[in-house]
Amino acid sequence: MDPASDAALVARCLANEQGAWDELVDRYARYVYAIAARVYRLEPSDAEDVFQEVFARVFERLDTLRDVDALRPWIAQTTRRCAVDALRRSGRETAVEQLPDGADEGLAQLDEAMTVHAALAGLSPDCREILDRFFTRDESYRTIGTELDLPPGTIASRIARCLARLRDVLQPDMQRAQRAGKKADRPRVG
Amino acid sequence: MTTPEERIAELLRALPAPPQGWMEAAKELPTARRELDTIVERIERDERFRALVLADLEEALRGEGVEPTPAVVALLRRRLAR
Numbered sequence: 399m400d401p402a403s404d405a406a407l408v409a410r411c412l413a414n415e416q417g418a419w420d421e422l423v424d425r426y427a428r429y430v431y432a433i434a435a436r437v438y439r440l441e442p443s444d445a446e447d448v449f450q451e452v453f454a455r456v457f458e459r460l461d462t463l464r465d466v467d468a469l470r471p472w473i474a475q476t477t478r479r480c481a482v483d484a485l486r487r488s489g490r491e492t493a494v495e496q497l498p499d500g501a502d503e504g505l506a507q508l509d510e511a512m513t514v515h516a517a518l519a520g521l522s523p524d525c526r527e528i529l530d531r532f533f534t535r536d537e538s539y540r541t542i543g544t545e546l547d548l549p550p551g552t553i554a555s556r557i558a559r560c561l562a563r564l565r566d567v568l569q570p571d572m573q574r575a576q577r578a579g580k581k582a583d584r585p586r587v588g
Numbered sequence: 589m590t591t592p593e594e595r596i597a598e599l600l601r602a603l604p605a606p607p608q609g610w611m612e613a614a615k616e617l618p619t620a621r622r623e624l625d626t627i628v629e630r631i632e633r634d635e636r637f638r639a640l641v642l643a644d645l646e647e648a649l650r651g652e653g654v655e656p657t658p659a660v661v662a663l664l665r666r667r668l669a670r
Contacts (some may be wrong), residue, residue, distance in 0.1 A: 414618075423614045431606035446610055450658035453614035457621070458666055511602040533600035561593045568596065 405466040407563060412461055423453060428534070429470070429512055430477050438481035444488060448480040450464040470512070474505065519533070520567040523562035532557055613657040620660045627652055628667050641668075 407425070410418035430452050434445040455476050463472055518526050528546065531537040532553075543550040590598075594667035627649070631638045641648040645664060654660060 409617040419618050420615045423611055427606050427611050427614065428603040431610070432603050435604075436602070446607075447607060447662075449610050451662045452611060453617060453658055454662040454666060457617045458663065507599070507602055511599040514596055515603055529600060530605075533597055534604050535601055535605070558593070564596055565592045566630055568592075 404450050404469040408460060408463060408466045408469055419457070421567045422456075426470075427474050428515065429508060430473065432508050432511075433474065433477040433505065434481050434484075437508070438480060438485065439503050440477075440484055440490070441471055444484040448477065449481045470509070474508075506585075514564070514568065517564060517567045517571070521560060521563055525556075527562060528553070529560050529564065604641050613659040616657065617659055617663060620654070620657075620663055623652075624660070624664055626666060627654070627664070631668070 404425075407418060407422055427449075430449055431445065434440050434448040435442070435454075438448075440448060444578055452473065463469065478539070518529065521529070528542060531542050531545070537545070539550045539553040542548070542553050549588060627641075631641055637648070640651075647660060649656040649660065649664070
């Protein structure tokens with residue numbers, strides 16, 4: 399996700415521009431949901447409360463965000479706080495003491511996943527739809543075939559083709575990440 | 589060894605879509621805020637209404653013709669807590 403576009407989106411929300419808030423919800427709904435439901439493993443009803451509380455807080459406090467480039471970390475932190483409150487309310491005190499196992503890795507993975515999701519915008523609508531249905535909505539080949547009027551036998555090859563296109567869109571980011579990883583692995587000298 | 593495509597697929601799976609109704613409720617916040625402004629003003633000047641809201645916030649919202657979705661309830665709670 400491009401922080402510059404986040405900054406622009408925040409500015410549009412603060413100017414009460416039509417559709418800007420809907421765009422912010424669309425952009426961050428999966429992220430908030432994944433933190434609540436996957437990283438903190440909240441029950442569905444608690445996850446829903448957290449989801450709504452986070453967006454209510456973001457809506458009310460958007461004008462207090464000092465660094466508009468930091469929208470994503472701010473939303474992540476707000477979600478974590480709300481999730482911890484939900485754990486407290488549900489009496490899972492042991493979980494409150496520390497993040498659930500793998501939570502830090504989970505949060506880092508979600509940041510990477512946001513980059514991949516943002517890259518979907520570089521694909522055709524057909525590719526976006528088939529990847530979304532298969533990977534994030536967990537729909538079967540049969541359902542996708544029926545909904546998109548495609549022979550089920552062609553779904554797998556289309557998914558593979560669209561994934562390869564997405565890889566190409568992401569290539570510069572992945573190479574940058576690889577280079578950064580290698581640099582970090584090098585022993586420090588001096 | 590994970591291929592780039594497998595890794596991308598794993599990352600796509602990491603962000604499932606939340607239920608549509610949750611998103612719709614969150615998107616209604618700007619409209620809800622305008623309705624809540626009127627309700628909050630009334631709470632501030634009408635003691636009886638304030639007591640009613642504190643006793644049963646969701647019912648009070650319904651009485652004012654506002655659907656008490658979790659997002660609206662969360663927003664009103666935040667306003668009342670100020």
